[in-house]
Amino acid sequence: MSFFENTRKPVGFGGKVMTAMMNIGHKPVAHWGLQFLKVSSNAKILDCGCGGGANIKKLLKKYPHSIVNGIDYSIVSVEKSKKVNNEAVAEGRCTVMKGNVMNMPYSATCFDAVTAFETIYFWQDLPKCFCEIYRVLKPGGTFLICNEVSGDEAKDEKWTKIIEGMTIYKDTELKIYLGQATFRNIQIRKKNNWLCVTAEK
Structure with missing residues (x-):
């Protein structure tokens, strides 16, 4: 397995290095995307594919x-996320668990918002994942997707050749899949080649 495969599912020492790198490298795009998330001050939020936390x-x-809460199918990511947020975990404000977005261990309508930063590229059966996110969101809840590459530039495809199982979705594709999952008020925002999509249940 190449080092870059750890972007899809961090494992072993290489995975530990990758989660640390992602925490630093994805900071600018996450900062930009978070401005579009509007929830109440006492919201319950789920970060899917939480990576390094x-x-x-x-x-x-x-x-x-x-x-x-955070969920990730990589135990390396789960451990890193817990470590990065150890104080909040101890206070009961944060829980991180190993799991798959396609079949999450949460009851229906329990989150005010769900976020996905730099992760949907690697989700198998994206329509099913979107339906699962719709299930766990409360009515009126927000789903935020934030990607560093939008698929609008030819150079984006180089990553799909380097990383097996990676798919870069354009905004038009995401809008269709979100609509099929019955999300509404789908908003598309772009900055350079960054992409942020918000949708409501």
Whole structure:
């Protein structure tokens, strides 16, 4: 397995290095995308594909009275996320668990918002994942997707050749899949080649 395969599912020492790198490298795009998330101060939020936990930490800081959960199918990511957010975990404001977005261990309508930063590229059966996110969102809840590449530039495809199982979705494709999952008020925002999509249940 190449080092870059750890972007899809971090494992072993290479995975630990990758999660640390992602926490730093994805900071600018996450900062930009988070401005489009509007929830109450005491919201319950889920970060899907939480990686190294940096975005959980941002959410906990932005919404200091909220509870933020994380889920990832990589045990390396889960362990890193817990470590990065150890104080919030100890306080009961944060829980991170190993699991798959296609079949999450959460009850229906339990989150005010769900976020996905730099992760949907690797989700198998994206329509099914979107339906699962719709299930766990409360009515009126928000789903935020934030990607560093939008598929609008030819150079984006180089990553799909380097990383097996990676798919870069354009905004038009995401809008169709979200609509099929019955999301509404789908908003598309772009900056350079970054892409942020918000949708409501």
